[in-house]
C-alpha cells in the first residue's frame with residue numbers, strides 16, 4: 001500500500017499513513033497525536049498541491 005502524507009491542523013504536525021488508494025480517495029486517517037479526523041488534511045508535498053490547498057491560513 002502506498003504511504004500518504006497528512007497534516008493535522010489542530011496539532012500543526014504532519015504525519016504519514018499507509019492506506020489503500022480507495023481509502024485515500026474517500027477518507028482521512030485519524031491523527032496519531034490527537035486521534036481526530038476533523039482537522040486532518042492531505043499533505044501532498046511531492047505534488048504541486050500547495051497552490052490548490054484548501055483554506056489553511058497560508
Ligand SMILES: [Zn+2]
Pocket residue numbers: 008009010011012031032033034035036039
Ligand atoms: Zn492532531
